[in-house]
Amino acid sequence: MEFSKLTEHEERIGKAVMNAALKVHKELGPGLLEKVYEVCLTHELKKEGFIVERQVEIPIQYDSIIFDEGLRLDILIDQKVVVEVKAVDQVNPVWQAQILSHLKLTGLHLGYLINFNVPLIKQGVKRIIV
Numbered sequence: 001m002e003f004s005k006l007t008e009h010e011e012r013i014g015k016a017v018m019n020a021a022l023k024v025h026k027e028l029g030p031g032l033l034e035k036v037y038e039v040c041l042t043h044e045l046k047k048e049g050f051i052v053e054r055q056v057e058i059p060i061q062y063d064s065i066i067f068d069e070g071l072r073l074d075i076l077i078d079q080k081v082v083v084e085v086k087a088v089d090q091v092n093p094v095w096q097a098q099i100l101s102h103l104k105l106t107g108l109h110l111g112y113l114i115n116f117n118v119p120l121i122k123q124g125v126k127r128i129i130v
Contacts (some may be wrong), residue, residue: 010110013050013081014127020044021114025121035117038074039086049098050077060105070101074092082111086124091115094128103130 006014037106038054045052053076060070075083082102084095090112099111115124 006110007080009078010080013111014110016048016050017041017077017081017083017112017114018125020048021112021116025116025124028116030087030119032087032116034085034116035062035116037087038085041083041114042075044079045075049110051079052077058102058106069122071105073081073102073106078106080110082106082108083130084113086113087113087117088115089117091124091126096128096130098130099126099128103128113129 020041023044024037027038028036042052042054054074056073056076057068058071058073059066059068068073073082074085077083083101084099084102086095095113099113103109103111109130111128113126113128118124
């Protein structure tokens with residue numbers, strides 16, 4: 001599989017995502033609902049000047065038909081980077097496949113799966129590039 005080289009802007013967003021996740025996790029710790037982390041992560045990224053959307057519905061095309069009820073992205077940053085937020089004891093491998101599918105169907109190249117229910121946030125972050 002050949003991966004795209006990320007743009008400087010995508011790399012800057014990626015760094016901001018990591019910094020925001022670290023800040024939110026340090027402040028709140030593990031054990032809260034996903035929605036709480038999603039709201040706080042969005043807030044931190046907006047403070048950095050990014051355009052951040054939550055619960056974004058993305059239509060999908062299948063069999064030459066466009067379906068409006070396709071995907072729902074937890075967080076979309078600057079129309080460039082997807083973030084899936086979790087707060088679970090055990091990460092399901094299908095969630096990584098979900099991010100890959102989101103990237104493929106949106107034509108984007110960078111996504112993050114972030115599980116906040118971990119002692120150290122670096123244990124809960126998976127960066128995915130296509």
